[in-house]
Amino acid sequence: MAAALALLRRDLLLLWRQRADALNPLLFALMVATLFPLALGPEAQMLARVAGGIVWVTVVLASLLSLDALFRGDADDGSLDQLATCGQPLALLAGAKMLAHWIGTGLPLTLVGPLLAYMLGIDLATVPTLLLALALGTPLLSMIGACCAALTVAMRRSGILLALLVLPLTIPVLIFGAGAVDAAGTGGDPSAPLLFLAAGLALALPLAPLGCAAAIRIGTA
Protein backbone atom coordinates (compact mmCIF):
# COMPACT_ATOMS: atom_id res chain seq x y z
CA MET A 1 0.00 0.00 0.00
CA ALA A 2 2.82 2.37 0.91
CA ALA A 3 4.52 1.57 -2.39
CA ALA A 4 1.32 2.30 -4.30
CA LEU A 5 0.97 5.65 -2.50
CA ALA A 6 4.60 6.48 -3.25
CA LEU A 7 4.03 5.65 -6.92
CA LEU A 8 0.90 7.80 -6.96
CA ARG A 9 2.80 10.68 -5.37
CA ARG A 10 5.61 10.35 -7.90
CA ASP A 11 3.19 10.31 -10.84
CA LEU A 12 1.28 13.32 -9.52
CA LEU A 13 4.54 15.18 -8.94
CA LEU A 14 5.61 14.42 -12.52
CA LEU A 15 2.22 15.65 -13.67
CA TRP A 16 2.63 18.87 -11.69
CA ARG A 17 6.14 19.49 -12.99
CA GLN A 18 4.81 19.19 -16.54
CA ARG A 19 1.53 20.96 -15.97
CA ALA A 20 1.57 22.58 -19.40
CA ASP A 21 1.44 19.07 -20.92
CA ALA A 22 -1.34 18.10 -18.55
CA LEU A 23 -3.49 20.87 -20.02
CA ASN A 24 -3.31 19.36 -23.51
CA PRO A 25 -6.26 16.94 -23.14
CA LEU A 26 -8.45 19.82 -21.96
CA LEU A 27 -7.43 22.01 -24.87
CA PHE A 28 -8.01 19.09 -27.21
CA ALA A 29 -11.51 18.53 -25.80
CA LEU A 30 -12.24 22.23 -26.25
CA MET A 31 -10.98 22.10 -29.84
CA VAL A 32 -13.05 19.05 -30.74
CA ALA A 33 -16.16 20.52 -29.14
CA THR A 34 -15.62 23.65 -31.25
CA LEU A 35 -15.44 21.56 -34.41
CA PHE A 36 -18.97 20.21 -34.02
CA PRO A 37 -20.88 23.51 -34.37
CA LEU A 38 -18.68 24.35 -37.35
CA ALA A 39 -19.41 20.99 -38.98
CA LEU A 40 -23.08 20.64 -38.04
CA GLY A 41 -24.11 24.28 -38.32
CA PRO A 42 -24.91 26.77 -35.57
CA GLU A 43 -28.61 25.91 -35.07
CA ALA A 44 -29.08 26.31 -31.32
CA GLN A 45 -31.90 23.79 -31.00
CA MET A 46 -30.07 20.99 -32.78
CA LEU A 47 -26.84 21.66 -30.88
CA ALA A 48 -28.66 21.63 -27.55
CA ARG A 49 -30.11 18.20 -28.39
CA VAL A 50 -26.76 16.63 -29.32
CA ALA A 51 -24.63 18.51 -26.74
CA GLY A 52 -24.48 15.58 -24.31
CA GLY A 53 -23.32 13.19 -27.01
CA ILE A 54 -20.72 15.65 -28.28
CA VAL A 55 -19.28 16.12 -24.80
CA TRP A 56 -19.02 12.35 -24.36
CA VAL A 57 -17.26 11.88 -27.69
CA THR A 58 -14.76 14.64 -26.88
CA VAL A 59 -14.12 13.19 -23.41
CA VAL A 60 -13.50 9.69 -24.79
CA LEU A 61 -11.11 11.03 -27.43
CA ALA A 62 -9.31 13.36 -25.02
CA SER A 63 -8.73 10.62 -22.47
CA LEU A 64 -7.06 8.58 -25.24
CA LEU A 65 -4.41 11.26 -25.76
CA SER A 66 -2.41 10.80 -22.60
CA LEU A 67 -2.72 7.00 -22.49
CA ASP A 68 0.36 6.22 -24.54
CA ALA A 69 2.51 8.20 -22.11
CA LEU A 70 1.08 6.31 -19.12
CA PHE A 71 3.57 3.42 -19.27
CA ARG A 72 5.87 4.53 -22.09
CA GLY A 73 8.26 6.57 -19.96
CA ASP A 74 8.41 3.92 -17.25
CA ALA A 75 9.04 1.20 -19.84
CA ASP A 76 11.80 3.19 -21.54
CA ASP A 77 13.82 3.98 -18.43
CA GLY A 78 13.32 0.51 -16.94
CA SER A 79 11.28 1.53 -13.91
CA LEU A 80 8.37 -0.59 -15.19
CA ASP A 81 10.58 -3.68 -14.90
CA GLN A 82 11.49 -2.55 -11.38
CA LEU A 83 7.82 -2.19 -10.50
CA ALA A 84 7.05 -5.65 -11.89
CA THR A 85 9.86 -7.30 -9.95
CA CYS A 86 9.90 -5.28 -6.71
CA GLY A 87 7.77 -7.79 -4.82
CA GLN A 88 4.91 -5.40 -4.16
CA PRO A 89 1.47 -6.48 -5.48
CA LEU A 90 1.60 -5.28 -9.06
CA ALA A 91 -2.18 -4.90 -9.30
CA LEU A 92 -2.08 -2.24 -6.53
CA LEU A 93 0.70 -0.38 -8.34
CA ALA A 94 -1.30 -0.60 -11.57
CA GLY A 95 -4.27 0.79 -9.67
CA ALA A 96 -2.11 3.72 -8.55
CA LYS A 97 -1.11 4.38 -12.18
CA MET A 98 -4.79 4.33 -13.18
CA LEU A 99 -5.71 6.72 -10.38
CA ALA A 100 -2.89 9.05 -11.43
CA HIS A 101 -4.16 8.97 -15.01
CA TRP A 102 -7.68 9.72 -13.86
CA ILE A 103 -6.56 12.64 -11.69
CA GLY A 104 -4.51 13.99 -14.58
CA THR A 105 -7.13 13.55 -17.32
CA GLY A 106 -10.49 12.22 -16.15
CA LEU A 107 -11.05 14.60 -13.27
CA PRO A 108 -10.32 17.82 -15.22
CA LEU A 109 -12.45 16.52 -18.11
CA THR A 110 -15.31 15.79 -15.71
CA LEU A 111 -15.12 19.35 -14.44
CA VAL A 112 -14.81 20.91 -17.90
CA GLY A 113 -17.45 18.65 -19.54
CA PRO A 114 -20.47 20.58 -18.20
CA LEU A 115 -18.81 23.83 -19.32
CA LEU A 116 -18.44 22.45 -22.86
CA ALA A 117 -22.07 21.31 -22.77
CA TYR A 118 -23.10 24.78 -21.62
CA MET A 119 -21.17 26.31 -24.53
CA LEU A 120 -23.21 24.11 -26.84
CA GLY A 121 -26.40 25.31 -25.18
CA ILE A 122 -27.44 22.20 -23.27
CA ASP A 123 -30.57 22.34 -21.14
CA LEU A 124 -29.27 23.39 -17.70
CA ALA A 125 -31.50 20.88 -15.93
CA THR A 126 -29.49 18.01 -17.41
CA VAL A 127 -26.10 19.31 -16.24
CA PRO A 128 -26.16 17.43 -12.88
CA THR A 129 -26.86 14.18 -14.76
CA LEU A 130 -23.99 14.89 -17.14
CA LEU A 131 -21.66 15.63 -14.24
CA LEU A 132 -22.65 12.42 -12.46
CA ALA A 133 -22.33 10.36 -15.65
CA LEU A 134 -18.87 11.82 -16.31
CA ALA A 135 -17.81 11.20 -12.71
CA LEU A 136 -18.82 7.53 -13.05
CA GLY A 137 -17.59 7.09 -16.62
CA THR A 138 -14.18 8.76 -16.71
CA PRO A 139 -12.61 6.37 -14.12
CA LEU A 140 -13.83 3.52 -16.34
CA LEU A 141 -12.17 5.14 -19.34
CA SER A 142 -8.89 5.44 -17.42
CA MET A 143 -9.03 1.82 -16.26
CA ILE A 144 -9.88 0.31 -19.66
CA GLY A 145 -7.32 2.56 -21.31
CA ALA A 146 -4.57 1.64 -18.84
CA CYS A 147 -5.11 -2.08 -19.53
CA CYS A 148 -4.75 -1.51 -23.28
CA ALA A 149 -1.79 0.84 -22.83
CA ALA A 150 -0.03 -1.82 -20.77
CA LEU A 151 -0.64 -4.33 -23.57
CA THR A 152 1.16 -2.10 -26.06
CA VAL A 153 4.23 -1.64 -23.83
CA ALA A 154 6.02 -4.48 -25.64
CA MET A 155 5.83 -2.47 -28.87
CA ARG A 156 8.33 0.21 -29.78
CA ARG A 157 5.59 2.68 -30.68
CA SER A 158 1.93 2.03 -30.14
CA GLY A 159 0.63 4.91 -32.28
CA ILE A 160 -2.77 4.40 -33.82
CA LEU A 161 -3.12 0.79 -32.64
CA LEU A 162 -3.76 1.91 -29.06
CA ALA A 163 -6.80 3.88 -30.25
CA LEU A 164 -8.00 0.81 -32.18
CA LEU A 165 -7.78 -1.28 -29.02
CA VAL A 166 -9.27 1.23 -26.60
CA LEU A 167 -12.17 2.68 -28.59
CA PRO A 168 -14.20 -0.54 -29.08
CA LEU A 169 -13.88 -1.31 -25.38
CA THR A 170 -14.98 2.17 -24.31
CA ILE A 171 -18.09 2.14 -26.47
CA PRO A 172 -20.34 0.74 -23.69
CA VAL A 173 -19.23 3.64 -21.45
CA LEU A 174 -20.06 6.09 -24.22
CA ILE A 175 -23.48 4.47 -24.84
CA PHE A 176 -24.57 4.55 -21.21
CA GLY A 177 -23.00 7.95 -20.47
CA ALA A 178 -24.61 9.66 -23.44
CA GLY A 179 -27.79 7.64 -22.83
CA ALA A 180 -28.11 9.07 -19.32
CA VAL A 181 -27.78 12.65 -20.57
CA ASP A 182 -30.23 11.96 -23.40
CA ALA A 183 -32.77 10.45 -21.02
CA ALA A 184 -32.52 13.46 -18.70
CA GLY A 185 -32.82 15.84 -21.66
CA THR A 186 -36.01 14.24 -23.01
CA GLY A 187 -37.70 14.18 -19.62
CA GLY A 188 -37.04 10.50 -18.99
CA ASP A 189 -35.44 8.75 -16.05
CA PRO A 190 -31.62 8.66 -16.35
CA SER A 191 -31.15 6.28 -13.43
CA ALA A 192 -30.96 3.06 -15.51
CA PRO A 193 -27.92 4.06 -17.62
CA LEU A 194 -26.32 5.68 -14.56
CA LEU A 195 -26.74 2.43 -12.64
CA PHE A 196 -25.19 0.53 -15.56
CA LEU A 197 -22.19 2.89 -15.39
CA ALA A 198 -21.95 2.42 -11.63
CA ALA A 199 -22.16 -1.36 -12.04
CA GLY A 200 -19.41 -1.22 -14.67
CA LEU A 201 -17.27 0.84 -12.29
CA ALA A 202 -17.89 -1.58 -9.42
CA LEU A 203 -16.86 -4.47 -11.69
CA ALA A 204 -13.81 -2.71 -13.12
CA LEU A 205 -12.41 -1.48 -9.77
CA PRO A 206 -11.20 -4.93 -8.68
CA LEU A 207 -10.76 -6.52 -12.15
CA ALA A 208 -9.05 -3.80 -14.21
CA PRO A 209 -5.93 -3.52 -11.98
CA LEU A 210 -5.54 -7.32 -12.19
CA GLY A 211 -5.84 -7.24 -15.98
CA CYS A 212 -3.43 -4.33 -16.19
CA ALA A 213 -0.93 -6.14 -13.97
CA ALA A 214 -1.14 -9.23 -16.20
CA ALA A 215 -0.55 -7.05 -19.24
CA ILE A 216 2.50 -5.39 -17.63
CA ARG A 217 3.90 -8.86 -16.80
CA ILE A 218 3.51 -9.95 -20.43
CA GLY A 219 5.20 -6.79 -21.64
CA THR A 220 8.14 -6.87 -19.26
CA ALA A 221 8.71 -10.65 -19.03
Add this chain to the structure above:
Amino acid sequence: MNRFTLWFHKTGSPPTFYAFAERWRPWLLGGALLLTTVALVWGLGYAPADYLQGDSFRIMYIHVPAAWMAQFVFFAMAVAGFVAIVWRIKLAEIMCIASAPIGAAYTAIALATGSLWGRPTWGTYWVWDGRLTSTLILLFLYFGVIGLYRAIEDRRKAARAAGLLSIIGMINIPIIQYSVEWWNTLHQPASINLIKGSSSIDPSMLWPLLLMAVATKLYYGWSALSRAQLMVLESERGKDWVRELAGLPRVGSTERAADPATRTSTT
Protein backbone atom coordinates in the same frame (compact mmCIF):
# COMPACT_ATOMS: atom_id res chain seq x y z
CA MET B 1 -1.73 -37.18 -13.00
CA ASN B 2 -5.14 -38.32 -14.20
CA ARG B 3 -5.91 -39.25 -17.77
CA PHE B 4 -7.30 -35.90 -18.77
CA THR B 5 -4.38 -33.81 -17.52
CA LEU B 6 -2.01 -36.29 -19.11
CA TRP B 7 -3.80 -35.93 -22.46
CA PHE B 8 -3.86 -32.15 -22.02
CA HIS B 9 -0.12 -31.91 -21.48
CA LYS B 10 0.72 -34.43 -24.18
CA THR B 11 -1.35 -32.63 -26.81
CA GLY B 12 0.24 -29.40 -25.69
CA SER B 13 3.58 -30.59 -26.99
CA PRO B 14 4.05 -29.45 -30.59
CA PRO B 15 4.95 -32.80 -32.28
CA THR B 16 2.07 -34.62 -30.58
CA PHE B 17 -0.28 -31.78 -31.45
CA TYR B 18 0.82 -31.90 -35.06
CA ALA B 19 0.04 -35.60 -35.31
CA PHE B 20 -3.25 -35.09 -33.41
CA ALA B 21 -4.32 -32.34 -35.82
CA GLU B 22 -3.26 -34.41 -38.81
CA ARG B 23 -5.47 -37.25 -37.56
CA TRP B 24 -8.58 -35.13 -36.94
CA ARG B 25 -8.49 -32.68 -39.82
CA PRO B 26 -9.97 -34.93 -42.57
CA TRP B 27 -12.86 -35.96 -40.30
CA LEU B 28 -13.63 -32.36 -39.33
CA LEU B 29 -13.55 -31.13 -42.92
CA GLY B 30 -15.52 -34.11 -44.21
CA GLY B 31 -18.16 -33.71 -41.50
CA ALA B 32 -18.40 -29.97 -42.14
CA LEU B 33 -18.86 -30.40 -45.90
CA LEU B 34 -21.40 -33.21 -45.49
CA LEU B 35 -23.49 -31.40 -42.89
CA THR B 36 -23.34 -28.10 -44.81
CA THR B 37 -24.64 -29.82 -47.95
CA VAL B 38 -27.45 -31.58 -46.10
CA ALA B 39 -28.40 -28.46 -44.13
CA LEU B 40 -28.36 -26.16 -47.15
CA VAL B 41 -30.39 -28.52 -49.38
CA TRP B 42 -32.87 -29.08 -46.55
CA GLY B 43 -33.03 -25.46 -45.46
CA LEU B 44 -33.08 -23.83 -48.90
CA GLY B 45 -35.10 -26.48 -50.74
CA TYR B 46 -37.39 -28.33 -48.38
CA ALA B 47 -38.08 -26.27 -45.25
CA PRO B 48 -41.46 -24.49 -45.45
CA ALA B 49 -41.52 -20.77 -46.33
CA ASP B 50 -42.11 -18.31 -43.50
CA TYR B 51 -45.72 -17.06 -43.30
CA LEU B 52 -44.54 -13.48 -42.89
CA GLN B 53 -41.19 -13.21 -44.65
CA GLY B 54 -41.72 -15.75 -47.45
CA ASP B 55 -38.54 -17.18 -48.87
CA SER B 56 -36.32 -14.31 -47.71
CA PHE B 57 -36.06 -15.90 -44.26
CA ARG B 58 -33.88 -18.66 -45.76
CA ILE B 59 -30.79 -16.47 -45.43
CA MET B 60 -31.19 -17.29 -41.75
CA TYR B 61 -29.44 -20.61 -42.42
CA ILE B 62 -26.26 -18.66 -43.13
CA HIS B 63 -26.82 -15.62 -40.94
CA VAL B 64 -27.70 -17.22 -37.61
CA PRO B 65 -24.95 -19.89 -37.55
CA ALA B 66 -22.38 -17.26 -38.58
CA ALA B 67 -23.56 -14.92 -35.81
CA TRP B 68 -23.39 -17.74 -33.28
CA MET B 69 -19.87 -18.56 -34.42
CA ALA B 70 -18.85 -14.89 -34.20
CA GLN B 71 -19.46 -15.06 -30.45
CA PHE B 72 -18.40 -18.69 -30.00
CA VAL B 73 -14.97 -18.16 -31.56
CA PHE B 74 -14.34 -15.09 -29.42
CA PHE B 75 -15.26 -17.08 -26.34
CA ALA B 76 -12.94 -19.90 -27.47
CA MET B 77 -10.16 -17.34 -27.97
CA ALA B 78 -10.67 -15.97 -24.47
CA VAL B 79 -10.50 -19.50 -23.01
CA ALA B 80 -7.32 -20.24 -25.00
CA GLY B 81 -5.90 -16.88 -23.95
CA PHE B 82 -6.64 -17.67 -20.31
CA VAL B 83 -4.91 -21.06 -20.57
CA ALA B 84 -1.98 -19.40 -22.35
CA ILE B 85 -1.51 -16.77 -19.64
CA VAL B 86 -2.09 -18.98 -16.60
CA TRP B 87 -0.25 -22.17 -17.66
CA ARG B 88 1.98 -20.61 -20.31
CA ILE B 89 1.16 -23.36 -22.79
CA LYS B 90 2.50 -22.36 -26.16
CA LEU B 91 -0.14 -24.27 -28.05
CA ALA B 92 -2.94 -22.34 -26.34
CA GLU B 93 -1.32 -19.11 -27.55
CA ILE B 94 -1.23 -20.52 -31.06
CA MET B 95 -4.84 -21.74 -30.95
CA CYS B 96 -5.98 -18.32 -29.67
CA ILE B 97 -4.29 -16.39 -32.44
CA ALA B 98 -5.14 -18.99 -35.11
CA SER B 99 -8.84 -18.55 -34.29
CA ALA B 100 -8.90 -14.76 -34.65
CA PRO B 101 -9.13 -14.46 -38.48
CA ILE B 102 -11.76 -17.24 -38.60
CA GLY B 103 -13.90 -15.46 -36.03
CA ALA B 104 -13.45 -12.16 -37.85
CA ALA B 105 -14.60 -13.83 -41.08
CA TYR B 106 -17.70 -15.28 -39.38
CA THR B 107 -18.49 -11.85 -37.90
CA ALA B 108 -18.14 -10.24 -41.32
CA ILE B 109 -20.43 -12.90 -42.83
CA ALA B 110 -23.00 -12.37 -40.08
CA LEU B 111 -22.96 -8.59 -40.66
CA ALA B 112 -23.14 -8.90 -44.46
CA THR B 113 -25.96 -11.46 -44.53
CA GLY B 114 -27.75 -9.53 -41.79
CA SER B 115 -27.78 -6.36 -43.83
CA LEU B 116 -28.93 -8.27 -46.94
CA TRP B 117 -31.73 -9.79 -44.89
CA GLY B 118 -32.58 -6.39 -43.44
CA ARG B 119 -33.29 -4.91 -46.88
CA PRO B 120 -36.47 -6.92 -47.69
CA THR B 121 -37.72 -7.24 -44.11
CA TRP B 122 -36.83 -3.92 -42.45
CA GLY B 123 -36.53 -1.87 -45.63
CA THR B 124 -32.95 -0.83 -44.89
CA TYR B 125 -29.50 -2.35 -45.07
CA TRP B 126 -28.31 -0.95 -41.79
CA VAL B 127 -29.77 0.54 -38.64
CA TRP B 128 -27.87 1.65 -35.54
CA ASP B 129 -29.58 -1.03 -33.56
CA GLY B 130 -28.00 -2.37 -30.38
CA ARG B 131 -27.22 -5.84 -31.70
CA LEU B 132 -25.92 -4.64 -35.07
CA THR B 133 -23.69 -2.04 -33.46
CA SER B 134 -22.30 -4.40 -30.85
CA THR B 135 -21.58 -7.03 -33.52
CA LEU B 136 -19.71 -4.37 -35.47
CA ILE B 137 -17.72 -3.62 -32.32
CA LEU B 138 -16.97 -7.35 -32.06
CA LEU B 139 -15.48 -7.18 -35.56
CA PHE B 140 -13.29 -4.26 -34.45
CA LEU B 141 -12.21 -6.28 -31.41
CA TYR B 142 -11.14 -9.12 -33.70
CA PHE B 143 -9.16 -6.60 -35.76
CA GLY B 144 -7.64 -5.26 -32.54
CA VAL B 145 -6.49 -8.74 -31.47
CA ILE B 146 -4.99 -9.44 -34.91
CA GLY B 147 -3.41 -5.97 -35.06
CA LEU B 148 -1.88 -6.28 -31.60
CA TYR B 149 -0.45 -9.70 -32.48
CA ARG B 150 1.13 -8.34 -35.65
CA ALA B 151 2.52 -5.20 -33.99
CA ILE B 152 4.62 -6.90 -31.30
CA GLU B 153 7.86 -8.37 -32.54
CA ASP B 154 8.40 -11.12 -29.96
CA ARG B 155 5.93 -13.81 -31.17
CA ARG B 156 5.24 -15.31 -27.75
CA LYS B 157 4.76 -11.94 -26.05
CA ALA B 158 2.53 -10.94 -28.96
CA ALA B 159 0.40 -14.07 -28.61
CA ARG B 160 0.02 -13.63 -24.87
CA ALA B 161 -0.89 -9.95 -25.22
CA ALA B 162 -3.48 -10.86 -27.86
CA GLY B 163 -4.84 -13.55 -25.54
CA LEU B 164 -5.23 -11.04 -22.71
CA LEU B 165 -6.96 -8.61 -25.05
CA SER B 166 -9.45 -11.31 -26.04
CA ILE B 167 -10.17 -11.92 -22.34
CA ILE B 168 -10.76 -8.18 -21.80
CA GLY B 169 -12.87 -8.07 -24.97
CA MET B 170 -15.22 -10.67 -23.49
CA ILE B 171 -17.14 -7.78 -21.84
CA ASN B 172 -18.68 -7.20 -25.26
CA ILE B 173 -20.19 -10.71 -25.50
CA PRO B 174 -22.93 -10.27 -22.86
CA ILE B 175 -23.66 -6.85 -24.37
CA ILE B 176 -24.33 -8.49 -27.76
CA GLN B 177 -26.32 -11.25 -26.11
CA TYR B 178 -28.66 -8.97 -24.19
CA SER B 179 -28.71 -6.04 -26.61
CA VAL B 180 -31.99 -7.18 -28.17
CA GLU B 181 -33.59 -7.18 -24.74
CA TRP B 182 -32.02 -3.92 -23.47
CA TRP B 183 -32.64 -1.87 -26.60
CA ASN B 184 -35.95 -2.77 -28.11
CA THR B 185 -35.30 -1.81 -31.72
CA LEU B 186 -35.53 -3.60 -35.05
CA HIS B 187 -33.58 -6.79 -34.47
CA GLN B 188 -35.88 -9.57 -33.31
CA PRO B 189 -35.23 -11.30 -29.99
CA ALA B 190 -33.86 -14.84 -30.05
CA SER B 191 -36.36 -17.45 -31.26
CA ILE B 192 -34.37 -20.41 -30.06
CA ASN B 193 -33.74 -21.46 -26.50
CA LEU B 194 -32.25 -24.91 -26.32
CA ILE B 195 -31.84 -24.91 -22.55
CA LYS B 196 -35.42 -24.05 -21.69
CA GLY B 197 -36.63 -26.05 -24.69
CA SER B 198 -39.15 -23.36 -25.58
CA SER B 199 -38.29 -22.24 -29.08
CA SER B 200 -40.71 -20.11 -31.04
CA ILE B 201 -39.52 -21.65 -34.30
CA ASP B 202 -41.10 -24.66 -36.01
CA PRO B 203 -39.05 -27.93 -35.83
CA SER B 204 -39.15 -28.23 -39.63
CA MET B 205 -37.25 -24.94 -39.85
CA LEU B 206 -35.11 -25.59 -36.80
CA TRP B 207 -33.41 -28.85 -37.83
CA PRO B 208 -31.45 -27.53 -40.83
CA LEU B 209 -30.36 -24.58 -38.67
CA LEU B 210 -28.99 -26.86 -35.96
CA LEU B 211 -27.19 -29.00 -38.55
CA MET B 212 -25.66 -25.83 -39.95
CA ALA B 213 -24.58 -24.76 -36.47
CA VAL B 214 -22.76 -28.08 -36.02
CA ALA B 215 -21.26 -27.79 -39.52
CA THR B 216 -19.84 -24.32 -38.83
CA LYS B 217 -18.25 -25.57 -35.61
CA LEU B 218 -16.63 -28.51 -37.43
CA TYR B 219 -15.37 -26.14 -40.09
CA TYR B 220 -13.96 -23.87 -37.40
CA GLY B 221 -12.21 -26.88 -35.88
CA TRP B 222 -10.69 -27.83 -39.22
CA SER B 223 -9.65 -24.31 -40.08
CA ALA B 224 -8.17 -23.54 -36.64
CA LEU B 225 -6.24 -26.83 -36.53
CA SER B 226 -4.84 -26.25 -40.03
CA ARG B 227 -3.76 -22.72 -39.21
CA ALA B 228 -2.29 -23.85 -35.89
CA GLN B 229 -0.34 -26.62 -37.65
CA LEU B 230 1.30 -24.07 -39.91
CA MET B 231 2.11 -21.78 -37.00
CA VAL B 232 3.57 -24.69 -35.03
CA LEU B 233 5.78 -25.65 -37.98
CA GLU B 234 6.93 -22.06 -38.34
CA SER B 235 7.80 -21.59 -34.68
CA GLU B 236 9.45 -25.02 -34.42
CA ARG B 237 11.43 -24.80 -37.63
CA GLY B 238 14.94 -26.08 -37.15
CA LYS B 239 13.80 -28.69 -34.63
CA ASP B 240 14.46 -32.30 -35.46
CA TRP B 241 10.86 -33.43 -35.75
CA VAL B 242 10.08 -30.67 -38.24
CA ARG B 243 13.20 -31.43 -40.25
CA GLU B 244 12.20 -35.08 -40.34
CA LEU B 245 8.74 -34.12 -41.59
CA ALA B 246 10.34 -32.08 -44.35
CA GLY B 247 12.69 -34.93 -45.22
CA LEU B 248 15.80 -33.07 -44.10
CA PRO B 249 18.65 -34.63 -42.11
CA ARG B 250 18.78 -34.02 -38.34
CA VAL B 251 21.06 -31.21 -37.24
CA GLY B 252 23.94 -31.69 -34.86
CA SER B 253 23.60 -30.38 -31.31
CA THR B 254 26.30 -27.71 -31.74
CA GLU B 255 24.58 -26.32 -34.78
CA ARG B 256 21.23 -26.31 -33.02
CA ALA B 257 22.50 -24.26 -30.11
CA ALA B 258 23.65 -21.59 -32.54
CA ASP B 259 20.26 -21.32 -34.28
CA PRO B 260 18.25 -18.57 -32.58
CA ALA B 261 14.95 -20.05 -33.80
CA THR B 262 15.29 -23.09 -31.57
CA ARG B 263 16.50 -21.27 -28.51
CA THR B 264 13.43 -19.05 -28.11
CA SER B 265 10.85 -21.80 -28.54
CA THR B 266 10.22 -23.85 -25.46
CA THR B 267 6.88 -25.33 -24.57
